[in-house]
Amino acid sequence: MKINIAEAHHRINNIIIRTPLITDDYINNFLENTTFFKCENLQKIHAFKARGAANALSKLQKNLLEKGVATHSSGNHGQALAWAAKIFGTQAHVVMPMTAPKTKVDAVRFWGGEITFCEPTLQAREETLQQVVERTGAIFIPPYNHWDIIEGQGTCAFEILQEGFEPDFILAPVGGGGLLSGTALAAHQFSPKTKVIGCEPKNADDAYQSFHAGKLIPVGAANTIADGLRTSLGDITFDVIRKYVHDILTVTEEEVIDAWRWITFYLKLIIEPSCAVPVAALLKHKDKFKGKKVAVILTGGNVDAEKLRLILP
Amino acid sequence: MKINIAEAHHRINNIIIRTPLITDDYINNFLENTTFFKCENLQKIHAFKARGAANALSKLQKNLLEKGVATHSSGNHGQALAWAAKIFGTQAHVVMPMTAPKTKVDAVRFWGGEITFCEPTLQAREETLQQVVERTGAIFIPPYNHWDIIEGQGTCAFEILQEGFEPDFILAPVGGGGLLSGTALAAHQFSPKTKVIGCEPKNADDAYQSFHAGKLIPVGAANTIADGLRTSLGDITFDVIRKYVHDILTVTEEEVIDAWRWITFYLKLIIEPSCAVPVAALLKHKDKFKGKKVAVILTGGNVDAEKLRLILP
Known part of the structure; x- marks a missing residue:
């Protein structure tokens, strides 16, 4: 493997926030399972992306960093x-x-x-x-299709797996695939029994299509409320996802909005609509996850205030 | 002292949630200080009240509890x-x-x-x-004017003070005074240098008036958006507050709504408007808290979804 997530975590541990992993009685009762939510909306810059950027810069040699x-x-x-x-x-x-x-x-x-x-x-x-x-x-630091970024994003699942509750599943949204591939590699190394599932809007389902076709199929201009997931996989992230991800589930825009409302008011968190995509998959496939231990990565909280109107009664 | 907050915490520790204590770079930069927020909106039943109730029941003898x-x-x-x-x-x-x-x-x-x-x-x-x-x-368990409730609510500040950041101030909202008196007693015992300040809507300022008059002055029907703070102090909570609280600050309804919006979108949390009262005091008296270490108790997250319209642009 080209990456070492434990070392990455050790390097960036003092810079990033070890975000809370929370659960809720009402939600567990409804889902008939035990679900924990990793709150990357409470991360630095209120998104998991801080992990990848911190890791990439922590690996740059001083003379390059200075540029x-x-x-x-x-x-x-x-x-x-x-x-x-x-x-x-x-x-x-x-x-x-x-x-x-x-x-x-x-x-x-x-x-x-x-x-x-x-x-x-x-x-x-x-x-x-x-x-x-x-x-x-200046040195170009790409958003997802880069090993240092993938390694950094993997520290999120690394923290989940350190909590000792040994999830059967980790659900993460998939856009460019940096988080999903980092998560899959973390599980592969630190908890092989944990299945990692990518969750994607039907309206931007390039990962779903590529996963099932066995080759990279980018989408054009994707029209989804989950604005963080409009991008398509890169060659590196696709290769990791194909090998280490258990499945990709897709959800409709309506399902995303319902899940967004549900999680906002039951968990008491402001989250980006992208976070609602795995929650929507969890609600849609309730039977699949019944009785299981599930971790969901809530990727961020940077949503424009006026968009919240979509989830108010 | 009639209460032992450390023992109360030990008793209820496995039942309640040790809620996150979070901070935010943008907020600290704006306030020119270091402010931590204790997230009781992520507590069991999404409010600090779980602490007092759990403590009161943990102290009932078995034959009484059965009733x-x-x-x-x-x-x-x-x-x-x-x-x-x-x-x-x-x-x-x-x-x-x-x-x-x-x-x-x-x-x-x-x-x-x-x-x-x-x-x-x-x-x-x-x-x-x-x-x-x-x-x-059945045994009557009152909401605030009771030593077991005060002791239980004090476990929130106890957890803050265990984190080792030694706040100069702890700000808590005041309604019936259970949380504020428990907080003041916790600080008195575990961090005497920490000043505890109660924060109250001007429209329900019985604690402010009572504190300054030196005698209990209840308000009538209070009209404030901070619905958790409409009640008046009881004799026990007033007695503690008079002795151990440093000051009471009041804020207008408009200041509460502005602070509510501010904290919701910068901290990424769904909070009750009552939580915004100490934040409004912090913003209003920025100079007083400049350069200081401040802890704010965010008391809960149980707000009806439609009320959020008040804070949308």
Whole structure:
């Protein structure tokens, strides 16, 4: 294996938050099982992405780190990189589409990230990033298709497995696949009996399709409320997922919204809609998980306030 | 002292949840201090009231416990008592006003509590409770003006003080005063340098008035969004508060709503508006707490979903 998740955890342990793993009597009673929720919405920058960014920077040699780091992002990875750069004493350059929500822009700025705006297309983002890298010499840190990122995201499941409750299943959402592949590798190494299941919106089901076809099938522009999961797998994450993930389950937009409402008001947490995807799978396939020990990764809490209207009565 | 909070904690430790104590970089940066939040919204029944109820029942002799327990409540104490009764293998009888929200009624029923409805007046509640107690022989467990309840609520600050960050201040909301007096006694015993401050809506400022007058001044029908804080102090809680609390700060309804919004979206937690009262005091008196170490008790998360409209943009 190209990664060492235990060592990664040891390296970033003092920087990230060991997020709570919580459970709820009402939820367990309803699901007829024991489900624990890993609260990455309470992580640094309120998303698991802090783990991967911290790990990637912790592995950069000093002379490379000094050049600064760069990425393109409209979401949590940009924030995570800006945060990690500040912690490691270097400069983050983040290319953001000019349509990015103000809250996300402000968050990158709060951590001292230097923003370059571009047109809201993948081509513009990649070209602008290329220019920034050429101009500054900064090191590109990709959001998911990179071993250091996968290794960092794997520390989340590593913490779950250290709690000693030995889950039968870990459910994680899948977008680019960094979290899912890190989770699958952590389980493979530290709790082989634990089955890792990826959960995906039907409207962005490239992982489901690729998993079953045995080859990478990217989706086009995905239209899902779970905005963190619109991206497609990369070649590295797909390869890990194909080998180490037990199954991929998909859910509809309506199921995601119902699960989002359910978890917000029973668990008392503000979560991103992406977090609701594995919860929706848990509710939809209740029989599959009956009597089992399940861990669900709640990936983050960065949701625009007005979107909460969708889950109010 | 009539109470032993360390022993109470030892007794109920395996029943309650040791709730997370969390902090946030953005919040600390804004407040120019270090503030930790004790997340009792993640407690059993999603409110600190579980502590007092568990402690009261843990101290009942077996022959009394068998008779069942009773209270009147439109809020979290009824749920807490029903939950604790189930844990201790006895029956809870809860008198509730017929106007109580369905969610609260359902929660008491979920824990096996037997509900008797009454007219929504204090007189009707007390008379109905009296009838229930006479009929069943159940032991009345009051919501706050009782040493076992105060002792149980004190375990929340006890846990904060065990974390080793030695707060200069602990801020707690004050309604009937059970939490505030338990908190003050915990600080007095385990961290005498820590000042405990009660925080109260201006619209229900009996504790503020009583504290400054040196005598108990109950308020009439209090009109505040912080529904957990509408009650007035009792003689026991007032006596403790007068002796051991450093100060009482009051805030307006508008300040409460602003703080509620602020904490919900920066901390990523669903909290009751009552929790926002100490946060509002913290924001209002920023200079007083600048550079200090502050702990805020977030008392619970049982808020009706539709009320969240108040804090959406």
